[in-house]
Amino acid sequence: MAKYRQNKVKRQHHVLADLEDGLKTLSSLPAIDGIIPGIIRPKSGGSLGFTFQYLTPSGFKLIGRSSAAAQEIFVISGDPQTALRNLYQLGLLSGRPHLPPSMPPQP
Numbered sequence: 001m002a003k004y005r006q007n008k009v010k011r012q013h014h015v016l017a018d019l020e021d022g023l024k025t026l027s028s029l030p031a032i033d034g035i036i037p038g039i040i041r042p043k044s045g046g047s048l049g050f051t052f053q054y055l056t057p058s059g060f061k062l063i064g065r066s067s068a069a070a071q072e073i074f075v076i077s078g079d080p081q082t083a084l085r086n087l088y089q090l091g092l093l094s095g096r097p098h099l100p101p102s103m104p105p106q107p
Contacts (some may be wrong), residue, residue: 018066038072
């Protein structure tokens with residue numbers, strides 16, 4: 001493991017303090033191989049949590065929101081469908097599930 005990785009979370013960039021607990025939970029899931037925090041943008045208002053954006057060749061992208069900012073979160077996963085289902089089941093993704101067409105919701 002690289003020296004800047006802790007619990008599957010790459011520490012090359014800053015991480016919003018409000019997202020730390022959620023990232024720990026993400027990193028504990030077996031379907032998730034790695035987490036790469038990205039750009040932080042200031043935002044006004046909003047609620048704390050993660051939102052699914054889109055699938056990537058290596059996993060998927062989330063947006064993590066705090067009360068004052070939003071941060072890109074890239075999730076590396078060999079099985080993104082299972083990882084996303086787990087995140088919705090744990091209540092880590094806000095809103096109603098917007099699963100890609102190949103991922104019908106499970107009852």
